[in-house]
Amino acid sequence: MSATTASARLVARDVVLAVDRDDAYANLLLPQRIREAGLDAADAGFATELAYGTLRWQGQHDALIADAAGRPIDEIDAETLATLRIGAHQLSRMRVPAHAAVHATVELLGRRNTGRLGFANAVLRRLSEVPAEERLARLVEGLGADERLALETGHPTWVLRAMRRTLDREGAVDELPALLEADNVPPAVQLVALPGLADPDELGLEPTASPLGRVAPSGDPARIAEVAGGAWRVQDSGSQLAALALTRARPVVAGERWLDLCAGPGGKAALMAAEAAVAGAQLEANELLPHRAKLVRQAVRSIEPQPRVVVGDARRYGRGDEAAAYDRILLDAPCTGLGALRRRPESRWRKQPTDVPQLAALQAELLEAAARAVRPGGLIAYVTCSPHLAETRAIVDRAAALGLRTLDTREVVAELSPGIALGDTGDAVQLWPHRNGTDAMFIQLLTTA
Template identity: 55%
Template sequence: MSDERRGSGRSGDRGSGGAGRGGAGRRSGGGDRRRGTGGRPRPDRVSPARLVAFDVLAAVRESDAYANLLLPSRIERARLGAADAALATELTYGTLRLRGRYDAIVELAAGRPAGAVDPPVLDVLRLGAHQLLATRVPTHAAVNESVALARRVAPSAAGFVNAVLRAISRREADDWLDAIAERAGSPDEALAVVHSHPVWVVRALRGALEREGRADELVALLEADNASPRVNLAALPGLAPAPDDLGEPDLFSPTGLTAQDPLGIVADHDGRVRVQDEGSQLAALALSRVAPVRPGERWLDACSGPGGKTALLAAEALAGGATLVANEVVPARAELVRRAVAPVPLEVPVHVGDGRELDPAVLGAEGGFDRILLDAPCTGLGALRRRPEARWRKSPTDVAELTELQGELADAAFAALAPGGILAYVTCSPHTAETFGSLGGALARWGDAAEPLDTAAVVGGVARHPLDLAGDGRTVQLWPHRHGTDAMFIALVRKR
């Protein structure tokens, strides 16, 4: 970095430090003086897209809302056109993904900890920082609209917001990344703040890659988590046109595709084409295509909400002459499963119950099920690019609780298998405690009754093109940076 650029950075820090002293985000910084040149009132206009993005960020922060569920409804309610909807989407997801990075930058620019700034004001600053450092929004628009937004949510902090964002605008994005990395206390902390992941997540992802001998891919994985993925679709086999007839077929999933107008295609096909990650499709197809389907087979999706894999399994069961039952512990999610399977002309009973208490007789499978999908609850670290807020909600203590639950669910699912039946243990997390830890513990408990299958060979046989997989073949770990999918973990086990 040149001395000239470093000099401008110090100047920016000095200016923002003064701003921080004068406008704490809690005190008046002149933000309620709303007159421009000539003494005439200045309108505090904020674009609808920014209002929607701020609204979603606030809901995520205040009520643990899921951005991917809330944002579409807020866009519809605001009646945003295509351009504004795209802007609202970029601002929402981009700010959530890079929240950790922006908090570190705000701290330097404001001269105070991010936690000392009122949460609504901090959301405004995060949105403004994202526009300044990661989009083509002009500086004046990013700053002026952020100040106008601050006047709406915290009028006394408008001057503070103006000063901090102007300080941020004085340095290039790369300069800020250098600055926050130099401030970090360790190499892991530097990776965490620059790539906007909690430190414990960085270490967990490194551990998963090290198990494959691929630790050198860590930065690529962190970058992939922060990239906006294309909307991926699943065309239910036998019920929808082939992926080749709808758009660009997925590289791996034989039922998947991407398209220029994905939501238009979904609307045109009455649920027979649906939004679903390619890795999620491969997980379901690994179970349905592990062996030829015998008519009359009985299948179970043990933790089925919200129903994407269930719908794909239902289409596969229909084609092979099998039956399918779904189980979900949360009533609202069970209703989502019912909606997901409705387009499939196969009766799929959806039971509401604890997956740790599966009774095949109650579920209509006296003697056990021939195939069971256990998509176990997990930290969701494999889907951070689609659910970016998840990285800020989870903690290492969650892992211990989840692995205990995963073990209990796995035991119940294995017990519900018929002799010769096959269990697919799946998580959307690459954390080794949730994958090899939970699975390894279960296999130890099951002993000789369990036969791990060559999952890599099965998934490789399903995929349209060869997959770059690591490991011994008994498990499959997909990756966003390597495969373009969510980081799905898949393991197939037969009950002897």
């Protein structure tokens, strides 16, 4: 085993540990740790597959570890558990020889605590002696249908049930297995060509569901000159369609005022800012947290004129001078993020069903602010990166009481993306990774009644 391969395992283990212990975000921490470790392309790829795969299948790995250890995982210290998780992933889902997976992984714990070292070695050796499929088959015996499917597909049961309810509302519940499978397939990186700065066809890349979207070539997209220069950005095509549904639902009149209520980290704000610059509109981007507002400023740095980026609670909008002040408002509401499980593998384990009511209450308050802030006849796009009905339909159902009515968003998105497959969702659009190759974005256009 080379020193760099050992470093790759250490990088993956430390990312898994930081996600568990410090609530770190893997997509932000992993590239930083790879750079700090000086990994070459091959070992960076190994570390990425190991870290993301471990996080994606964490629920299944934990069940296997608990079985082999003979104790609940909450009785295992955080560093040892993170080490066991990456070891379990190598043994069950990577083509790593068992002896290398066990020895090299246990070595990460060092020699200071022989008891911990011996425990980890024993657990991983037990896992290596019985194929993961065989051990898993025994573990799911006697479980209910949902619990069994959840363990087999690496999803929390409550998330699986939420996905089923949404698909069932479309009459597409038979697509649940395909959705769960798609959640576990690492997606290709997608790019957006910012209007006025780039031509979507200039790089000769494969198109996506968005008219401005393209599939990035393999490797670090930051190495592409057009991405480094800010004319292209990394952005899922579902997010692109959400922003474009608002900016292109009707012709823009020069001088329009646009508002991005919850702009961080800035992907949709950058696309809206580029659209505004081309059409002669003015964008204001609001973000609650200063460090996320800084990310928004970085995201729009290549666009002139740059939008105004402000910091504050979005629920303040629509009062005083800001009442009925904006022609188009994007409300990309804070949510559970269940629509981006394939891109953010740890998010399925980070949220709990008890988080949903609190988020739904915030989403409703933000929609009230948007309703106050939009001009008569103006447009609001209510967007979430979650298909959970409590965060989508239940919030939109409040629109009439706020003096809003829904618009046919399906027609707008179908015009943006000819031939796109859209389910039976009324006026709204619910995108799906297994169906559209996008995150599971929900999009509903609204206007004043």
